[in-house]
Amino acid sequence: MKSKKISNPFPVTAYYGKDYFCDRVAETSTLISNMQNGVSTTLISIRRIGKTGLIQHVLASMPVGWKGIYVDILDTENLNQFLNKIATSILAAIPEKSKPGKKIWNFFKSLRPVISFDPLSGSPQVSFDMKQRDVESGIMSVFDILEDQDFRVLIAIDEFQQILSYPEGSVDAWLRSKIQLMKNVHFVFSGSQQHLMADLFASPARPFFRSTQIMKLQKIDKEMYRNFIISLFRKGNKEMSPEIANAILEWAEIHTFYVQQLCNRVYAVTEKKVSDDLWKTQAFGLLKEQETMFYAFRNILTRSQWQLIRGIAQEGIVYQPSSKAFINKHRLGSSASIHRSLGALLGYELVYKDYDSSGKLYYSVYDVFFKRWCQDQ
Ligand SMILES: Nc1ncnc2c1ncn2[C@@H]1O[C@H](COP(=O)(O)OP(=O)(O)OP(=O)(O)O)[C@@H](O)[C@H]1O
Numbered sequence: 001m002k003s004k005k006i007s008n009p010f011p012v013t014a015y016y017g018k019d020y021f022c023d024r025v026a027e028t029s030t031l032i033s034n035m036q037n038g039v040s041t042t043l044i045s046i047r048r049i050g051k052t053g054l055i056q057h058v059l060a061s062m063p064v065g066w067k068g069i070y071v072d073i074l075d076t077e078n079l080n081q082f083l084n085k086i087a088t089s090i091l092a093a094i095p096e097k098s099k100p101g102k103k104i105w106n107f108f109k110s111l112r113p114v115i116s117f118d119p120l121s122g123s124p125q126v127s128f129d130m131k132q133r134d135v136e137s138g139i140m141s142v143f144d145i146l147e148d149q150d151f152r153v154l155i156a157i158d159e160f161q162q163i164l165s166y167p168e169g170s171v172d173a174w175l176r177s178k179i180q181l182m183k184n185v186h187f188v189f190s191g192s193q194q195h196l197m198a199d200l201f202a203s204p205a206r207p208f209f210r211s212t213q214i215m216k217l218q219k220i221d222k223e224m225y226r227n228f229i230i231s232l233f234r235k236g237n238k239e240m241s242p243e244i245a246n247a248i249l250e251w252a253e254i255h256t257f258y259v260q261q262l263c264n265r266v267y268a269v270t271e272k273k274v275s276d277d278l279w280k281t282q283a284f285g286l287l288k289e290q291e292t293m294f295y296a297f298r299n300i301l302t303r304s305q306w307q308l309i310r311g312i313a314q315e316g317i318v319y320q321p322s323s324k325a326f327i328n329k330h331r332l333g334s335s336a337s338i339h340r341s342l343g344a345l346l347g348y349e350l351v352y353k354d355y356d357s358s359g360k361l362y363y364s365v366y367d368v369f370f371k372r373w374c375q376d377q
């Protein structure tokens, strides 16, 4: 697939092709090699690191003989909507006029869906209105049809943790029982809620336990990212020094979404050469724009929750929030109250916990811009 032409080479929403996509070479080849070897993969990471981007990149790099189908189930609330989403994604990936398309489209039509066409993209949208048992057998039949094709299939389901909220319950059990029998269709499961994804795939009590290879997506390598940014500026006849690229990456903590946002702004206002002043003004502007929202975050917090998050923001990452040193430095309360506040901050997804490369647990503020703003309060 060729990259689309865009006016700013730092997209902040979708995937625009290989030219605007940094690195992920090893991850892409692992995902492709997994599917070729019949292994499904679960992709997890903290939010906004680039899971969806990586999936799109893999789907744009499919080897001959494979078809990739992307299904985002974030806005589904039950099995019926899940089927609608899968069907819509399959129909979008396999045109009606193609040879396999005929059979697949005919099958869907036999389920008497309402088919409409997206007015902007022209892609088909289907919706079925069926009883639960019919929905389940509908999904099974869809998988059977794909299993029967002479091309192989990768289905990437994004925001997969959503199935946990379906009222039907134990969706993962019957999905797993079907998936494990398939030889022609393999899966990537990805989700932005790390704790729910971990619960689905890494908990021994769950049907999907050990049924996929878990890939933890890390931040992009700093040097790769720096060279990538500099070269995209250069292609637009703009110049950014390695020192400034480094400063931007550090300020945005090499967290993909925030790096992209800042680079997008800096690119937009640079005529020839990025100065120190210029990027800092843009960074400050981004925080200023979101300040109303940051005040709103702050207002939902109790005083001790606010003091804790500010302390975590100022430290960057914190290994032991109830240590004496941390408590004294940031004038926090008892370790019991810190524990309570931390629970609330994790629940609001303002703070996340993760493990460093040596396996040590730490806490950090989730939104990099909010973190930078807290540091100045
Ligand atoms: N390798 C990359 N190179 C350049 N930009 C990227 C790369 N990966 C992701 N992006 C961009 O970074 C932003 C965030 O990425 P993405 O939406 O893929 O993250 P995510 O992990 O799926 O987030 P969430 O957990 O919220 O679903 C997007 O705008 C995307 O275009």
Ligand SMILES: [Mg+2]
Binding pocket: 051, 052, 053, 158, 192
């Ligand atoms: Mg995503």
